[in-house]
Structure formats: structure tokens, C-alpha cells
Amino acid sequence: MTIRRSLAAAAVATVLALLPNTAQAAESYPDPQPITGQQIIHDPTVIHLKSGGYVAYSTGGIIGARLSKDRVQWDDAGNAFATPPSWWYEYNSTGDPWAPDISYRHGQYWLYYAVSSWGTNHSAIGVATSPTGLPGTWTDHGKAFTSETTDTWNAIDPAVIKADGKLWMTFGSYWTGIRMAELDPKTGKAIEGTTVHHLATRPDAPYAVEGPYIVKHGHYYYLFASYDACCAGVNSTYKIRVGRSTSVTGPYADSTGKPLLEGGGDLLLAGHGRFIGTGGESVFKDKGRDVLAYHYYDADDSGTPKLGLNTLGWTRDGWPKVF
Template structure:
């Protein structure tokens, strides 16, 4: 309901470091030494007044904070109970289980998009809350943004707000079904206006693509996505892929020229012996990539991984 306040006050963090520049953070290591006990799934990352914050999938929309990007402290969740309107779009949602958030700052406010859904179905909705300060945690419910239901050819989850070269906001979203979508946002309401564009999909017999993340760099738009299967612990097969385009609405093609609308996507992370199924990626300022992976040394628990994002001489990302 518009203007309804939702819980999310951040607890005092004691001796958190402040004023540390991103460039200094980058210098620590190519892969940040995140504490091995830092649980996260589908993380989104942002920095406010010297403190890093990650929001991620979980009951009430989970939130952690860190002064150094390595040691993370669990905070109060954004929602202490489900909002009344969620049940209209995701009637089989698991109580207060909120998915795949996306945090950004635009026009002087923080905008936190998130998903509510019935697992394995496209009875889903993307919601939005806003705040002047993450630390104060005074979130205002802005209601539903996009929704889908049985019979639709898309799934309204995994939102990502991005800004084009002109400073105009867009929302990418989607999972399985007919793939990933993008639409222009009204800069005042931060809700869709105009046409919905399809930007990536897999083959009909394997529709496993989700979690779009779009960033703009040096005249090109880059679409990161997660393919294959999450949520199976150490048996997860998630991978992170990327394509690029001259236009925010595509067509996006991979490094070999295969369009992402035809199943293309250059793989940049498949995991390793310790970390299975990396995905749920988020790019911060074209310099940092956060994602989750399943810890094979801890019963497949989803953990937060953060790396410096690099760009090669041909303009393709790696880490």
C-alpha cells in the first residue's frame, strides 16, 4: 500500500570503517577475502557513507552490513511480515520469503526492488520500496511494479534497475519461460512506461536463464545473466554469462557473435571445486562483481563472493 512504512532499521555497527574509497577497496585483492560464514543468495551490493550493504534472498529480505567488505554483520530484515498485497500475485509464496533484490540510488533516493513468487510457477510480482537512507532503514512501500501469472509467457522476478547513457532508468527482469525482458521506467514513479523488450532466452527445451544485470561502459551495454540451475546446494549448475549491445534494448551478442536471444552468452564463471553454481550476480560501478556460490565444504550453503571486475583490451569483463 502506497506510503505504508515497513520495518528495516539498521542496527548500530560499532566500529565500522568509514571513508574508504572504492579504489582502495579494489587494491586489497582480485577476490575479496569475504568471511567464509557470510550466507547470501542473489546478493545486491551498495555503499553508503563508508558502509557496504548487501540485501539478499530470505525471510523478510535479508540485509548485512560491513565496514571493510570482508566481515559482514546481519541486520534486521526489510520486512517483519508479508505485505498485504503480495498474496494477490503470489498466493502460494512461502510466508515472508522474498527473492532477488536490487538496490540502487537514483534522484536522491534509494530504490529497492524485490520479488515475491511461488517456487516453480510464474505467479509472481516485483515490488518496490524506497528510502532516503539505508542506515536509517525507513522504507516506504511503493507497491507492485510488474506481475505475472499462469498463462503469461514471462516470469516477474529478478529485477535490475539500470540507467542508460542519457541517465534514464530502465528495469530488466525475468526468469525461464520466454526469458529476460527490459522496459523503460518513469523517473518519478520508478515504474514501467512503454514497451517491453525481450533481450535474452534459452532454447525451448532448456529455458534456464534468469537474473539479468545490465551495466553501461564505454559506449556498450553489458547484459550479465545466470544460466542452468540454482538452489540444489553443491549440486547446483548455475553459471554466469555475458553479452553486449550498442543499445540497451539489444540485440545482445556474446563474444563469438551469437545473439543472446538465440541462446548465446559468453561464460565468465562456472565455479570450482570449492564453489559450485555461481550466479545471482550484481555489478557495482563496473568495478566490482558480487554473486553467490554454494560452498561444497559446508553442505552446499550459499555464500557471498565478491571480486574486482576487470575488462580486457576488447572490452569484455572477467575476474
């Protein structure tokens, strides 16, 4: 099995070396890697645990948890929180959290998530910590960042990255698109008075871009985001686009040089075949390789949202490509 993996890796590297600096053609979009068990998920965030195995958290009325030993068989593992923190109800009547993001630093796991109501930017991003990353072990620490109807951004869809000795959080959905704020690495919350950087938007209202995630590769930071419409089953038009920058705070541009603040972004993955509305993405490291996690709506199963996993490779010009 080790030899087969090595040969496969070598083959991928050879293909990547021959790839030009172009967006991935629609006919080349790969299907998600086969998985079994509990496949239903929305806005997945995945991590390879220090203790072994994998955990995925997701949107869905709760911060739902899935566990896997091999990244193939996934089992339902309940909720991140046994009881919703009381402050969630300030933002919706059901205490419904959205779009979690899991990471590991300073010897513990960090979970960010959003609470809001559909169609408003009266929103908040919360933060919790855990020694193991497993459901039922999280301690909530309240609000990390908020937005109100007077703001020109929406504090949902968080994702955290450490860069240049600082901790940053990207976020944003519609309104003016993707934003970034600096966090205090000790508390995990936004630094008071932090500058809110603008990373990406669309040229026309309602500025349909959300769900940002930033990855460092080589000399560049890559901003992945979900464009167009989510959450409509087989009628969803979600797709993943990407741009890059030499600075974590931007400016980001696509492979043609078009700024993401002017509607740019290379198309990385779009719906194809039964796999509709690919988006809600995140990226995690597994055995030294990058893996793209996302949801799609299964046209062969009444538009049920399911977990998509694909290897993320890199072209000779340093642009991501899905395998």
C-alpha cells in the same frame, strides 16, 4: 597502503591490456575474495552507501540485510522490512520475497524485489524507497510490474539501469528468458503499456536463464545473467554468462557474435573447487572500480550459499573478466 593499491591496479591494467577477446578459461577462475562474519547469502545486491560502509540485501524468506564497514567483515542486520507488506501474500502463502536490487537516484535509495511461488509466473516485482538504504527504513510502494500465467515471461529477478535519459528494468526467469520494461522515473513503476523487450533466452525449454543485470562500460551495455540450475546446493549448475550491445534494449551478442536470443553468451564465471553454482549476480561500483557480487554453494560446508565478491576488470577488446 595507497602505494600498494596503486601498484596492484597498475598490474591489473597491464594484464588486461594483454588479454585477448576470449571467454575466461576454467582454470583461471579466481576464488572469491576472503570475507569474515556473516557469509551466508543468496542473490546478493550490494551498494556502497553515501554515509559510508556497505549494505547487502538478499533472498531467504525475508529480504535479509548485511552491513560492512570495509567489505571484508559482514554482520547480520536483520530485515529490509520490519513487517512484510500485505500484498506479498497474493503470490505465496508465506510472504516470501526474492532477488532484491538496490540502487541510488534522485537523492534516495530504491529497492526492487520479486514475490512469486516456485514454478509459476504468477509473479510481481515490488518497489520501495529509503533515505539511507539501511534496513528498517524502507517505505514500500507496492507493485512496479507483474506477470500472469497468460504471459510469456516471468516478473522476477529485477535490476534497474538508467540509460539515454530513461529508466529501465531487466527481469526474467525461465519461460522465455530475459526481458526489459521502461519505468517511470518518478514512481519507479512500469510505464503503462510499455513495450516488453526480449534480451536473452535459451534454444530449448525450460529456457534456463535468469537473474539479469546490465552494466554500462565504454560504448557498450553488458548483460550478465545466470544460466542453468540454482538452489540445489552442491548439485547446482549455475554459471554467469555475458553479452553486449550498443543499445540498452539490445540486441545483445557474445564475443563470437552469437545473439543471446539464440543461446549465446560468453562464460564469465562457473563453479570451481569448493565454489559451486556461481550466480545470482549483481555489479556495484566501489572506489571507481566494478565489483561482481554473487552467491556460491560451499562444497566444504554442506552446500551452504555464501557471498562471493570479485573485482571485475575489462579486456583490451572491452569484455569483462573476473579477478
